[in-house]
Amino acid sequence: TKTWTASAAGTYYVWVKDAAGNINKTSFTIAQSAICSYAVGKTWDYAYTGGVQSFTVPCAGTYKLEVWGAQGGSTSFTGGYGGYSYGNKTMSSGTTLYVVVGGAGGGTGSGAAGYNGGGLGSTSTDLQWNAGGGGGGATHIGTFNSTLASHGSTSGLYIVAGGGGGAGAGRTSGLTKCTGGTGGGTSGSATGCYCNDVSCGPTGGTQSAGGSGCYGGSNGSFGQGGTCNNTTYCADRVYGAGGGGGLYGGGGGGNWNGTVAGSGGSGYIGGVTDGSMQNGQRSGSGYARITLVTISN
Secondary structure, eight states: OOOOOOOSOEEEEEEEEOTTOOEEEEEEEEOHHHHOSSOTTOEEEEEOOSSEEEEEOOSSEEEEEEEEOOOOOOSSSOOOOEEEEEEEEEEOTTOEEEEEOOOOOOOTTTOOOOTTTOOOOOOOOOTTTTOOOOOOOOEEEESSSSOHHHHOSSTTEEEEEOOOOOOOOBSSTTOOOOSOOOOOSSSOOOOOEEETTEEEOOOOOOSSSOOOOBTTBOOOBBTBOOOBOOTTTSGGGTTOBOOOOSSBOOOOBOBSSBBOOOOOOOOBOTTSEEEEEEEEEEOSSOEEEEEEEEEOO
16 A cells, blocks of 8 residues: 655646556546645734744745834834835745744833834933934844844845834924934935034935944944944933834934934845835834735645
């Protein structure tokens, strides 16, 4: 007795031969539903948990990957919105993906760094002087079980949506440019404040480098937004605003008679096909979705 298991849907042919040498043949068809228990269009959704989540590919085929980055922390101004990226990936059954959903940056009085690369913001509770928000974290999908910064390279990385920069806060009224820079896209958005007639803004992360910081704000790096770590302009982080996480994080903001907002982190679609990226699409924490597009025969 022989046992054979089909690995794909399709038409199969069987030949048999008896002891006298007589040969017969027939064919049979295995439907896709017998191979994959899910219909095309099935979705798996991932909300923010503060940790790494996993997905095991149930059926060989093509899947649409969608990711949204997290928003930066808000003060009297709004933290930058996270980006959106999507693309397709053809994978074998049993492949394990890891989904890391970014956390929103902390606002006034917290300045907490958003999970997955957001930069630290300010601990101050003073809106009019020095309360800057933390950067929002990036959301990514890949084959490695860690955050972007911990992994440190694009190896096994499929897709990223950048996080938004933390908002700044001004000493004087009428400041209109202290909103955080948006995350996502080829480059995260730059931002800044006019403070006592001084204009300064950190730049967004790109496809090859972190954004530059301003007035003591540090530069972003791979998977990590900048923070405010200069003792002249950012004493004990009182003045800081964090950059958003991303493929490369946005620059952090320091202080010049008012907190300079953080900039956004960049997206990435180098590991998928038919992909696209957009800036500034998500408020709050990030999100991810995986959709079954086609089943392989």
